[in-house]
Amino acid sequence: MTVLSVENLQTHFFTRAGVIKAVDGVDFKLDRGEVMGLVGESGSGKSVTGFSILGLVDQPGRVAGGSIRFHGEDLVGKSEEQLRKLRGGKIAMIFQDPMMTLNPVLRIDTQMIEAIKAHENVSKREAWERARDGLGAVGIPSPEERLRAYPHQLSGGMRQRVAIAIAFLNNPDLIVADEPTTALDVTIQAQIIHVAQKMCHERGAAMIWITHDLAVVAGLANRISVMYAGRVVEQGDTDDVIDNPRHPYTVGLLGSVPSANRRGEPLMQIPGMTPNMLNLPTGCAFQARCSRASDACKQAPVPSGEGHLVRCFHPYERVSA
Amino acid sequence: MTVFIIRRLMQAMIVVFLMSLIVFFGVNVIGNPVDMLINPEADQAEIERTIRALGLDKPIAEQYLFFLKGIAQGDFGKSFIFGEPALKLILQHLPATIELALVSLLMAVVLGIPLGLYAGLFPEQGISRTIMASSILGFSLPTFWVGLMLIMGFSVYLGWLPSTGRGETAVFLGIESSLWTWNGLSHLLLPALNLALTNIGLVIRLSRAGVREAMHQEYIKFARAKGLPTHRIIGVHLMKNIMIPIVTVLGLEFGNLLAFSVVTETIFAWPGMGKLLIDSLLQLDRPVVVAYLMIIVLLFVAINLLVDIVYSILDPRVRLRDQGA
Amino acid sequence: MTDQSLNPEDNTAAQAVLVETPFQRFVSEYADNKIAVVSLVVLVAIVVLAILAPWITPQNPYDLAQVSIMDAAQPPGTEAFDGYTMWLGSDGAGRDLYSAILYGIRISLMVGLASGLIALIIGTAIGLVAAYAGGRVDTLIMRAVDLQLSFPAALIALMLVAALGRGIDKIIIALVVAQWAYYARTVRATALVESAKEYVEAARCLGLSHGRVIFKHVLPNCLAPLIVIGTVQTASAIALESTLSFLGVGLRQTEPSLGVLISSGREYIISGRYWISIFPGIALLLTIVSINLVGDQLRDVLNPRLKK
Numbered sequence: 001m002t003v004l005s006v007e008n009l010q011t012h013f014f015t016r017a018g019v020i021k022a023v024d025g026v027d028f029k030l031d032r033g034e035v036m037g038l039v040g041e042s043g044s045g046k047s048v049t050g051f052s053i054l055g056l057v058d059q060p061g062r063v064a065g066g067s068i069r070f071h072g073e074d075l076v077g078k079s080e081e082q083l084r085k086l087r088g089g090k091i092a093m094i095f096q097d098p099m100m101t102l103n104p105v106l107r108i109d110t111q112m113i114e115a116i117k118a119h120e121n122v123s124k125r126e127a128w129e130r131a132r133d134g135l136g137a138v139g140i141p142s143p144e145e146r147l148r149a150y151p152h153q154l155s156g157g158m159r160q161r162v163a164i165a166i167a168f169l170n171n172p173d174l175i176v177a178d179e180p181t182t183a184l185d186v187t188i189q190a191q192i193i194h195v196a197q198k199m200c201h202e203r204g205a206a207m208i209w210i211t212h213d214l215a216v217v218a219g220l221a222n223r224i225s226v227m228y229a230g231r232v233v234e235q236g237d238t239d240d241v242i243d244n245p246r247h248p249y250t251v252g253l254l255g256s257v258p259s260a261n262r263r264g265e266p267l268m269q270i271p272g273m274t275p276n277m278l279n280l281p282t283g284c285a286f287q288a289r290c291s292r293a294s295d296a297c298k299q300a301p302v303p304s305g306e307g308h309l310v311r312c313f314h315p316y317e318r319v320s321a
Numbered sequence: 322m323t324v325f326i327i328r329r330l331m332q333a334m335i336v337v338f339l340m341s342l343i344v345f346f347g348v349n350v351i352g353n354p355v356d357m358l359i360n361p362e363a364d365q366a367e368i369e370r371t372i373r374a375l376g377l378d379k380p381i382a383e384q385y386l387f388f389l390k391g392i393a394q395g396d397f398g399k400s401f402i403f404g405e406p407a408l409k410l411i412l413q414h415l416p417a418t419i420e421l422a423l424v425s426l427l428m429a430v431v432l433g434i435p436l437g438l439y440a441g442l443f444p445e446q447g448i449s450r451t452i453m454a455s456s457i458l459g460f461s462l463p464t465f466w467v468g469l470m471l472i473m474g475f476s477v478y479l480g481w482l483p484s485t486g487r488g489e490t491a492v493f494l495g496i497e498s499s500l501w502t503w504n505g506l507s508h509l510l511l512p513a514l515n516l517a518l519t520n521i522g523l524v525i526r527l528s529r530a531g532v533r534e535a536m537h538q539e540y541i542k543f544a545r546a547k548g549l550p551t552h553r554i555i556g557v558h559l560m561k562n563i564m565i566p567i568v569t570v571l572g573l574e575f576g577n578l579l580a581f582s583v584v585t586e587t588i589f590a591w592p593g594m595g596k597l598l599i600d601s602l603l604q605l606d607r608p609v610v611v612a613y614l615m616i617i618v619l620l621f622v623a624i625n626l627l628v629d630i631v632y633s634i635l636d637p638r639v640r641l642r643d644q645g646a
Numbered sequence: 647m648t649d650q651s652l653n654p655e656d657n658t659a660a661q662a663v664l665v666e667t668p669f670q671r672f673v674s675e676y677a678d679n680k681i682a683v684v685s686l687v688v689l690v691a692i693v694v695l696a697i698l699a700p701w702i703t704p705q706n707p708y709d710l711a712q713v714s715i716m717d718a719a720q721p722p723g724t725e726a727f728d729g730y731t732m733w734l735g736s737d738g739a740g741r742d743l744y745s746a747i748l749y750g751i752r753i754s755l756m757v758g759l760a761s762g763l764i765a766l767i768i769g770t771a772i773g774l775v776a777a778y779a780g781g782r783v784d785t786l787i788m789r790a791v792d793l794q795l796s797f798p799a800a801l802i803a804l805m806l807v808a809a810l811g812r813g814i815d816k817i818i819i820a821l822v823v824a825q826w827a828y829y830a831r832t833v834r835a836t837a838l839v840e841s842a843k844e845y846v847e848a849a850r851c852l853g854l855s856h857g858r859v860i861f862k863h864v865l866p867n868c869l870a871p872l873i874v875i876g877t878v879q880t881a882s883a884i885a886l887e888s889t890l891s892f893l894g895v896g897l898r899q900t901e902p903s904l905g906v907l908i909s910s911g912r913e914y915i916i917s918g919r920y921w922i923s924i925f926p927g928i929a930l931l932l933t934i935v936s937i938n939l940v941g942d943q944l945r946d947v948l949n950p951r952l953k954k
Contacts, residue, residue: 056545088548095546100539105561105636114557115547166547336793454681457942461935463885465892466908466927473915473924573796580801584889599893602808610808617801625796 003173003206004030004053008066011045011052015060020277022048022061024230027303030174030206035197037217037238038210039253040227043274046210049227050176053208054093055083070174089119092167094177094196098159098184102151108135109147112166119170134165138195157188161195168199175200175207181216193220215257218242226250229275229285236308246308246315248290284312329629333622340618344611345388397612402604407612411594415616417487418586418593420498422578424513426571429520434567436521437528438555444533452525459522464581468515468588475511483508485590512589516582520574527570531563538562565636572628576621675947682943689936692929696751703745704730707902713740722921735921738910743921746907747929753903754933757814758884761821765883766876768822769829770868774860776830777837788834791827799824803886807895817896821883832875836868870948877941881934888930904930 011023023045030036040046051057053068055075068075070091075083087093095101102111112131116122122130128147135143138161151159160180167175177196181189197220200207209217217224217238224241226234226249234247245251255268272289281287287297292314303309372378379387391397397407436456440449476484488508490499499505535541536559544558583595590596594613601609677683695702705712722735722743734743776787794802806820840846841864849859888905890896892912897903899910904926911922 054546056542084545084548084550086548087546093543093546095539095543097539101543103540103544103558103562105565106558110557114549114553118547118549118553163543336796339793450681454939457938458935461881461885461938462931463888463892463905463927463934465889465905466923466930469908469912469915469923469927473920477916477918576796577798577800580798580804583800583804584893587893598804599895602895614805618797621797 001032002029002069003032003034003071004208005069006049006053006066007069009049009052009068010063010065011048011057011061012064013061015278018278020061021230021280022277023052025066026225026227026230026232028225028232028235030208032173032206033200033204034223035200035207035209035221037214037221037224038208038227039212039214039217039224041212041274043277044227045230046212046227047178050093050178050208050210053174053176054087054091055080056087056093085119088115088167088172089170090172091174091176092170092172094160094163094167094175094180096179096182098156098163099151101163102159104151106150107147108149108151108154108162112147112162112169115166115169130169131165134169135162137168138162138165138199139191140165156184157191160184160188160192164192164196164199168203168205171203172205175205176210177207178210179212180209182211182213189216214242214253226253229277229280231285231311232303232309233286233311234309235303236305240308244308244316244318246305246310246318247286247312248292248314248316249286251316252289325633326630329626333626336622337618340622341389341392341615342385344614344618345385392615397615398608400601400606400609402601402606402609407608408616410597410609411612411616414592414594414597416497417591418579418582418595420500421509421512421516421582421585421591421593422575424500424509425515425517425578426520426575428513428517429524429574430567430571432517433521433524434528437525438532438559440525441529441532441536442555444529453529456522456525459525460519462518464515464519464584465588467518468512468585471511471515472588482511484511487592512585512591515589516578516585519581520571520578523570523574524567527567528563531566532559535559535562561635565632568635569628569632572624572631576617576624579617579620672947676943679943679946682939685936685939685943688932689940692751692933692936693755695748696755699745699748699752703742703748705742705745707741707746707749708900721919734925737907737922738914741902743907743925746902747904747926750902750904750907750926751929751933753814753897753901754884754888754905754930757817757821757887757897757903758880761818761825761883761887762876762880764818765822765825765879766829766872769826770833770865770872772826773830773833774837774864777834777841777864778856778860784834787830791831791834794827795831799882800886800889803890804893804895807890812896812898814897814901817887817890820890821886824886825879825883828875828879829872832871833868836871837864840864840867874941874945874948877937877944881937881941884930884937885934904933 006026006028009023009026010021013020013022026045026049028036038046038049048057048061052063053070053075055063055078057063063076066076070086075086102108109128109131112134113124113127116127116130117124132143132147135146140146140158140161146154146158146162151162154162163180175196180196181192184192193216196207196209199205209221211217214224221238223236224234224238225232226241226247228249234241234245234250241250242254245254249270252268252270256270258267270289275281275285275288281298283298283300284290284293287293290297294314296313299313301311301313303311304315395406395408399405400407400410403410436452440452440456443449472484475482486508487505488499489502489504490497499509541554541558544554549558579595581595582591582593583598585591586593586596587599594616597609598613600606601613700706707713718736718738718740720732720736722733724732724735730742732742732744734747736742737746772787776784803820803824806823807816810816810820837860841859846859846863849863854862887896888903888908891903891905892909894909897906899906902910907926908923908930911919911924911926914920914922
C-alpha cells in the first residue's frame with residue numbers, strides 16, 4: 001500500500017539573485033513500513049525535499065510544481081490548517097541537531113504534552129502518561145524524571161531519543177528524518193539508528209532517512225534515492241544500488257566511503273565542487289565533474305531502467321550477479 | 322539558587338562601596354566640600370562649627386569613614402533650602418517618581434510587545450515598516466521636546482488634560498497613588514506617556530529582533546513540524562524566548578526611567594525626586610544632590626540584582642551554569 | 647554569506663556569485679530602503695545648511711547689534727525691524743528663528759561630533775588594550791565598563807555637569823565620559839573575535855608586529871560596528887546635550903544650541919506662541935532621526951549575521 005507518492009516535485013527559491021531550483025523534478029514512492037534513504041551532498045536538495053512534504057519550506061521558497069500524495073491526497077495546495085493537522089500527526093519529522101530542535105526554555109513534558117494536545121482532545125493527565133510511555137519506548141531510563149528536565153540537562157543522544165519519541169507520539173504513518181545522526185558521536189549514532197528502525201518496525205511507519213552518508217542508509221533503508229543538484233540521479237533497492245551503482249556520481253560517492261574490503265587502496269574522490277545552484281549548466285548538472293561526460297551530456301538526461309532508475313547517458317553497466 | 326543570590330548580593334555590595342568612593346571623592350577632590358556641603362550664606366562661626374561637625378578638619382581616609390558612617394545611618398546632611406534631612410526629602414519624593422516610572426513601564430509593555438510581534442512576524446508589510454519607523458521616532462525624539470508638544474497639544478489647544486502637578490491621590494490597598502482617582506489619573510497620563518515613549522520604541526525593537534531571530538531557530542521549525550497551532554508557537558515557544566531579553570532590558574530600563582524622570586518631572590512639574598534634583602542643582606542645595614546620587618546608586622544596584630534573579634528564573638540555562646560554577 | 651566576506655582575502659566565493667565590488671553591493675543594499683535614502687539626503691542637507699549658516703541667514707543671532715528687542719516673540723512671517731521677513735518668527739530675545747536655528751544646529755552638531763569622536767578614540771584605544779592585554783588588565787577595564795554601563799548615560803552626564811558646571815567644553819567632557827564605555831565594549835568584543843580568527847594567527851606566525859596586526863587586520867574589522875555605534879552615539883550625544891541645556895544645566899544662553907532655544911520658548915507655549923519651541927524642536931528632531939535612521943540601515947547592511 002502506497003503511503004506517499006511524490007511526482008515531479010519542484011521546490012524553488014525566489015531570491016533577489018535569481019530562482020534557485022533546489023528541488024527540480026523529484027519522483028519517488030514509499031510503501032507502508034518502507035524505509036527510503038535520500039542521499040546527497042549538502043545543497044543537493046534532499047532536506048528541501050523533506051521540508052516540502054511537511055509544507056515547511058521557508059520564504060522565499062515554495063513548491064512550484066508537481067504533487068505530493070499522502071494516502072492518495074495531494075498535499076500541494078492544502079491550506080495551512082489542513083497541513084498543520086497532518087504535521088506531527090500522521091506525518092512527523094526528526095531534525096538534524098537535537099541541541100537546537102528542543103526549545104531551551106521549556107521542559108520536556110511541556111514540549112511532549114503540547115504535541116499530543118495539538119492533535120487530540122485528551123486530558124493533560126492522559127497526555128502526560130502517553131509522553132512517559134513514549135520516552136520509555138525509545139529506551140530512556142526513568143522517564144518520569146526526564147519529563148521534568150530541561151533540554152540542556154540531557155545529553156545529545158538522549159535529546160535525539162526525546163525527539164524520536166515526540167515524532168512517534170501520535171502514531172504517524174510517515175516519518176521524515178533529516179540527518180538525525182549527523183551531529184552525534186558514532187557510537188550514539190548506531191543507537192539512534194537502531195531506535196528509529198525499531199520504532200518504525202513496531203508501528204509500521206514509513207520513513208524517509210535523509211543523509212549525506214551512504215554507509216548509514218546501507219544497513220537501514222530498503223531503497224535508496226541519490227540526489228544531485230535538485231534531481232534524483234539514481235534510485236533502486238538498497239542492495240542493488242550499493243552493489244551495482246550505475247550513475248557516475250553514485251560510483252564516486254561509494255568510492256569515497258572508506259571500507260574494510262578495500263583496505264590499503266587509495267580512496268576515490270569526486271573532483272571539483274558542488275555546482276552553483278544559481279547557475280547550473282544546461283543538461284546534466286554533474287557533467288563538469290564526470291569522467292564519462294560527452295557532448296551528449298549537454299542535453300538533460302531522463303531516468304531510464306526498470307526498478308533501478310538512473311538519470312545518465314553513460315551509466316555503468318550492471319555487473320551480473 | 323541561594324548560592325547564586327548570595328554571590329550577586331556580594332557583587333552588589335562591592336558596587337555600592339565603589340560608588341560611595343566615587344561620590345565621596347567627586348565631592349572632596351573635584352569640588353570643595355565646604356562649598357558643596359555648607360550653606361553658602363552661613364557666617365564664619367557657623368562654617369567653623371559645621372566643618373568640625375562634618376569632620377572636614379580630619380585626614381581624608383577618616384573623613385571617608387565618617388561619610389560611610391553617615392550613609393549607614395541615613396545621614397546625608399540637611400537641605401539648605403528646606404532645612405530638613407536630605408534623605409527624608411528624597412524619600413518623600415520617591416513614591417511619586419516610582420509611580421510614574423511603573424505606569425510608563427506598563428505602557429511600554431502593553432503597547433510595545435504586540436506592535437513588535439506584529440512587525441517581526443510580518444516584516445515585509447507596510448504596517449510593519451511604519452511601526453519600525455515610528456519606533457525609531459520613539460527613541461530619537463528628545464523626551465523634553467515631546468513633553469512640550471504633549472502639553473501644547475493636549476493641555477493648551479485641546480484642553481483635555483492638565484499639564485502640571487500630580488493631582489489628587491487616594492489610599493487603596495494601603496498604597497497611596499494617583500491611580501485611584503480620576504483627577505490623579507488625568508494628571509498621570511501625559512507624563513507617563515512622555516516617559517514611556519523611549520521604552521515603547523525599545524520594546525518594539527527588542528520584540529521584533531527577538532521574533533526575527535527566534536523564527537530562524539530550529540526549535541520553532543520543530544514546533545511547527547509537531548503541528549502546533551500558530552497561537553501556541555507564538556504565545557509559548559516564541560514569547561518565552563523573547564521575554565528573556567525584554568524582561569532583562571526593561572528591568573534595567575526601570576533605572577533609566579528613574580533617571581529620565583528628571584526631564585519629564587521638570588516639564589510636567591511632577592513632584593518626584595527628579596524634579597527635586599534639578600531644583601536642588603539650580604539652587605545649589607548640595608546635600609540633597611549627594612543624597613540623591615547615593616540613593617539612585619542603591620536603587621540601581623537593587624534593580625540589577627532583582628533583574629539577575631528574575632532572569633535566572635526565566636532562563637533555566639543560566640541557573641544551571643551558576644550551580645555548576 | 648558569513649562575516650568572512652568582509653575580509654578582502656576571503657571573498658572570492660562571494661565574487662563568483664555576484665560580480666559587484668563590496669562597495670557597490672554596500673551602496674545597492676543601502677539604497678534598498680527608501681526611508682534610509684531620504685534620511686541620508688536630509689542629513690546631508692542639514693549639515694550643509696549648518697556649515698553655510700553665516701552666508702544664508704539674514705542675521706547673525708550672536709551679534710547683539712543685529713538683534714532688536716522690538717522683534718521679540720513675533721509670529722512667523724512678521725517683517726523684522728531691519729526689513730527682512732522672519733519666516734519662522736522670532737524668539738523672546740528678538741532673534742530671527744530661522745537664523746538662530748541654523749546657528750543652533752552648528753553648535754549641536756559640533757558638540758555631538760566632537761564628543762562622539764573623542765569618545766570613539768578613547769573607547770577604541772581602551773577596548774584594544776583590554777582585548778590585547780587580556781588577564782587582569784582586561785578584567786579590570788571590563789569591570790569598569792560594566793559598572794559604568796549599568797548606569798544610564800544621561801544620569802552620568804547630569805552628575806558630571808553638576809560637578810563641572812556649564813559651558814561647551816564641560817558638556818563635551820561630560821558626554822565623552824558618559825559614552826566612551828560603549829565604544830570600548832564593542833571594540834574589545836570585536837577585537838577578541840577577530841584576533842581568534844585564523845588569519846590573525848597566521849599574520850602573527852608570519853612574525854608581524856602587534857601594531858601591524860592591530861592596525862592592518864583587527865581594526866579594519868572593528869570598523870563596521872564602530873560606524874554603527876558612532877552614528878547612534880552621536881545622535882544620542884546631540885539629544886543629551888539638548889536635554890541638559892533644556893534643563894538649564896547644559897550650555898549657556900550665549901551658546902544657543904537647539905536645546906537652549908527650545909528651553910527659551912517654553913514659557914511662551916502656555917500663551918500659544920508655539921513657534922519658539924516648535925521650530926528648533928523640529929530641526930533637532932530631523933537631525934537626530936535622520937542620523938538614527940542612517941545608522942539603522944548601516945547596521946542592517948554592515949551586520950553580516952543578518953545577511954542571507
